């Protein structure tokens with residue numbers, strides 16, 4: 133049987149107090165709607181349709197390439213939202229899986245088990261339920277004496293007795309295509325004056341049709357995100373899952389509660405991650421590395437045995453055995469070779485640094501190409517900007533740059549050349565030469581005593 137998933141994502145998310153549509157709020161680095169789409173796709177559906185409304189262009193852009201989009205011009209409730217998919221699903225002869233866009237923690241295998249149950253039961257509708265210790269805010273599942281689902285009552289419309297029920301509606305349902313005609317019979321006769329999708333359950337039961345319910349084995353997967361507290365709770369759960377998977381793969385994480393790794397980040401075995409480390413975006417770290425404490429690494433590739441401490445690394449490649457930090461800033465377009473040392477208070481931007489070279493202290497290296505086994509003395513600055521444009525600095529293999537040197541680009545220091553400390557180099561230094569560019573020292577004998585007599 134074909135299966136189409138309709139993802140409800142038109143709401144503003146009033147309780148977020150945000151201009152950003154709720155479903156685009158990031159969880160562990162990416163929009164919560166992305167988690168929903170990825171997991172639904174993983175579960176295996178034939179079509180995915182996202183109902184957009186509030187911030188529709190933004191939401192549509194976020195799901196482009198993933199799903200079809202329909203628009204709910206006015207957000208009149210979840211039943212009205214699902215109805216917006218009727219048109220695109222005309223002629224679709226399959227089951228309809230409804231998924232809320234604000235519930236990012238569910239797993240693909242859970243969704244598959246739910247759908248298998250729906251098929252086996254032969255129901256026209258199956259509700260996915262969960263038991264929460266604190267069901268506040270959720271719709272409650274009301275069952276008859278035989279244990280069959282009668283209806284779902286929203287928290288705001290519930291009686292005292294109904295509020296005591298801790299089995300909640302997760303907002304996930306499976307329907308047969310007959311659902312659309314049922315949706316048209318729903319009225320907004322409730323506290324919120326909305327067309328509640330939950331009312332479909334009651335109507336189908338009144339029609340004498342079979343409605344089933346399936347309780348999720350792990351309720352945590354169905355925590356909804358309606359406000360920023362729930363957003364933080366979802367964030368924590370995703371982070372815990374990512375950390376657990378890394379640890380199972382052989383990575384030591386000293387304190388997962390203060391380690392922030394985005395899903396999709398790859399880390400090799402026997403790497404140790406110290407507290408207050410962020411590994412974000414498309415990042416890969418090799419084996420036997422030491423990362424942190426205090427590191428923020430984004431969209432970067434780090435080789436085996438790399439050491440990083442108190443550093444910000446973005447869009448860079450760091451070769452095996454290299455040491456970065458403490459207190460270093462590595463910016464996009466930088467490629468650091470194997471066994472390079474980038475020390476304290478060093479900023480490197482869009483530069484290539486060859487194997488075994490050292491930039492140990494207090495330097496700015498921008499738009500530079502540095503060869504192998506180069507030593508860049510403390511306080512060296514590449515003056516790459518002339519006020520209008522950026523220029524390159526080239527330092528060839530085995531060169532030695534004395535401390536406190538300014539390299540005014542464009543400039544080249546040849547292979548094995550030396551630059552005297554304190555120089556401001558404006559002309560190329562040939563290979564093997566010594567370049568010195570500073571005032572000569574003058575010693576005035578007895579000057580101090582004379583000064584005292586004055």
Ligand code: UD1
Pocket residue numbers: 140141142143144155183185204206207208209210211212213232233234235269270271272284286300301302303327328329330356358
């Ligand atoms: C809904 C359910 C509730 C369930 C809970 C589970 C209803 C009436 N209530 O409540 O029983 O326990 O989810 O988390 O269905 N949306 C639209 N268009 C609309 C309204 C909502 O697309 O007009 C979307 C929202 O963007 C959201 C989802 O539907 O992604 C759920 O809406 P929300 O307002 O969060 O419903 P809840 O109050 O959480």
Ligand code: CA
Pocket residue numbers: 232234356357358
């Ligand atoms: Ca919700």
